Amino acid sequence: MLHRILPALICVVSERSVFHHPRVLSSLTVCLPCSACFHQRHRHLSNETKMTSHGPAKRLAGQKKSVWTEFVKLSSETKAINLGQGFPDFAAPDHVRKALIDVATSSNPLLFQYTRGFGHPRMVNAIAALYGKLMGREIDSMEEVMVTVGAYQSLFSIFMSLISPGDEVILIEPFFDCYEPMVLMAEGTPRFIALKPKTDNPESAEDFELDPEELSGLFNEKTKAIVVNTPNNPLGKVYKRSELEMIANLCKKHDTLCISDEVYEFMIYPGHEHTATLPDMWERTLTVCSAGKIFSVTGFKLGWTIGPQYLIDHLKTVGQNCAYTSPTPLQEAVAQSLELEMSRLGQPDCYLTSLAKELEVKRDKLANLLRGIGLTPIIPQGSYFMLANVSHLDLDLSDSGDGPKDYKIVRWITTKLGVATIPCSAFYCEEHKSFGEKYIRFCFIKEDSTLDKAAEKLMKWKAGV
Numbered sequence: 408m409l410h411r412i413l414p415a416l417i418c419v420v421s422e423r424s425v426f427h428h429p430r431v432l433s434s435l436t437v438c439l440p441c442s443a444c445f446h447q448r449h450r451h452l453s454n455e456t457k458m459t460s461h462g463p464a465k466r467l468a469g470q471k472k473s474v475w476t477e478f479v480k481l482s483s484e485t486k487a488i489n490l491g492q493g494f495p496d497f498a499a500p501d502h503v504r505k506a507l508i509d510v511a512t513s514s515n516p517l518l519f520q521y522t523r524g525f526g527h528p529r530m531v532n533a534i535a536a537l538y539g540k541l542m543g544r545e546i547d548s549m550e551e552v553m554v555t556v557g558a559y560q561s562l563f564s565i566f567m568s569l570i571s572p573g574d575e576v577i578l579i580e581p582f583f584d585c586y587e588p589m590v591l592m593a594e595g596t597p598r599f600i601a602l603k604p605k606t607d608n609p610e611s612a613e614d615f616e617l618d619p620e621e622l623s624g625l626f627n628e629k630t631k632a633i634v635v636n637t638p639n640n641p642l643g644k645v646y647k648r649s650e651l652e653m654i655a656n657l658c659k660k661h662d663t664l665c666i667s668d669e670v671y672e673f674m675i676y677p678g679h680e681h682t683a684t685l686p687d688m689w690e691r692t693l694t695v696c697s698a699g700k701i702f703s704v705t706g707f708k709l710g711w712t713i714g715p716q717y718l719i720d721h722l723k724t725v726g727q728n729c730a731y732t733s734p735t736p737l738q739e740a741v742a743q744s745l746e747l748e749m750s751r752l753g754q755p756d757c758y759l760t761s762l763a764k765e766l767e768v769k770r771d772k773l774a775n776l777l778r779g780i781g782l783t784p785i786i787p788q789g790s791y792f793m794l795a796n797v798s799h800l801d802l803d804l805s806d807s808g809d810g811p812k813d814y815k816i817v818r819w820i821t822t823k824l825g826v827a828t829i830p831c832s833a834f835y836c837e838e839h840k841s842f843g844e845k846y847i848r849f850c851f852i853k854e855d856s857t858l859d860k861a862a863e864k865l866m867k868w869k870a871g872v
């Protein structure tokens with residue numbers, strides 16, 4: 408009870424207190440926990456704050472707010488059923504939670520202190536052992552693995568450590584939206600190529616293909632890297648071996664690096680190849696992975712990059728001057744969980760593989776729902792996202808803001824129907840937005856009850872109730 412009354416009390420008292428003196432306010436960096444008070448104080452603060460002439464650093468030129476800023480906020484403000492942002496709304500596996508409890512109650516005080524900068528020893532050892540098995544090669548845990556704050560920081564470290572001004576980086580659309588701004592921040596030049604559907608009415612992620620000639624035309628002496636995201640977010644495409652071979656051959660021919668973002672590596676229905684396992688690709692591939700994805704704990708924000716020592720060394724230089732290390736207790740818990748998973752590989756209780764089986768049922772449930780309301784889903788081969796074609800919807804979008812049509816449709820569906828999704832054109836460059844505008848992205852790593860609630864709302868709309 409006290410924990411509920413206390414924040415409100417503090418706010419009531421502070422309304423008339425020293426906290427509201429303008430000079431004290433402008434020196435406050437932390438706000439008290441009542442939201443009404445926070446907003447009032449925030450307004451107060453911004454009235455007080457004078458701008459100086461300091462603009463952003465040049466490297467931020469052209470950077471915009473990401474799609475998540477608007478749509479995560481809209482989803483929470485409208486209290487919509489959230490099929491937008493990619494996170495599970497169910498519990499993490501028991502053994503991961505138990506590992507965290509064991510760490511929290513451990514008598515080893517060092518588990519709460521800084522650990523090795525490039526990755527907690529137990530964690531990098533577990534990663535090297537697991538991926539050694541998966542990739543069929545020996546991986547040096549100290550030299551060929553780098554732990555980061557989520558796969559996001561792995562990507563950032565890769566771009567910052569390897570891309571120089573003027574270097575070109577090939578991005579395949581639709582792409583996870585942070586690639587483009589990260590390349591730009593490194594002062595590189597993104598070059599785009601879209602996966603094209605081979606039919607007018609694609610129904611599977613497999614129907615989207617790379618045009619080998621178009622791709623080969625993008626490679627030149629400035630091409631430093633290509634980013635391959637398999638399984639892909641938002642499309643759910645899992646690249647076939649022949650497609651990876653085509654990319655690998657171009658990388659080798661033009662001496663280009665391959666950044667292989669494989670965070671959804673275990674969410675496959677079925678069949679995923681690690682790019683680094685293709686002949687002669689280990690030495691030019693950086694594989695990006697995420698504990699958040701594989702253990703359904705996105706809040707852990709722990710990721711890693713695996714690759715040859717001469718490239719990982721550059722990432723270490725960025726890492727040691729950036730976050731320096733990642734949280735020790737979380738790394739210890741993930742290490743213990745990876746060790747357990749490794750002992751369960753190939754068995755039914757292995758979470759890495761059993762999650763995909765559960766997700767396949769959810770995928771089919773969502774696909775049936777979308778067909779039931781007259782949309783055409785693009786069935787993903789991997790990941791936990793599904794695109795649906797909304798181009799034929801005839802909605803009154805006059806009060807749904809501006810921007811591409813899919814942005815307006817997502818705003819309309821979120822506010823009018825109470826189901827949050829993500830516009831697909833956010834995963835395309837400015838010139839190619841029209842390719843993505845036809846689709847919106849649904850996330851299906853959700854409790855069945857959440858999917859049922861969304862179904863109820865969408866079916867009511869379909870029935871005109």
Ligand SMILES: Cc1ncc(COP(=O)(O)O)c(C=O)c1O
Nearest residue numbers: 557558559583640670697699710
């Ligand atoms: C393709 C892709 N790469 C990287 C990330 C970042 O993963 P993390 O949460 O581990 O930072 C995401 C998260 O959604 C993603 O979809």
